[in-house]
């Protein structure tokens with residue numbers, strides 16, 4: 001929790017919008033997926049469970065076939081958060097690309 005006090009004390013009164021540009025990084029660990037399909041039920045535009053019994057994160061990329069990544073903007077954040085929160089295996093995470101904070 002660094003940065004709460006001390007440096008960077010600039011105050012923009014009335015400015016409550018976070019500093020990031022609305023870009024979020026979704027990270028999905030396919031290895032831990034059990035195919036429960038909660039993600040698909042919540043956000044079918046981005047998630048689907050194939051015959052393999054593992055979820056597919058539509059539009060994502062992976063370097064190793066295990067961790068899949070996708071950048072989204074604020075317009076998708078609520079639905080992606082709902083999918084992540086509903087995942088019984090907690091294999092979906094969302095990271096603020098500006099701060100590095102993992103919000104889920």
Ligand code: SF4
Nearest residue numbers: 033034036037039087
């Ligand atoms: S909710 Fe989680 S465990 Fe279930 S299919 Fe989606 S990613 Fe896999």
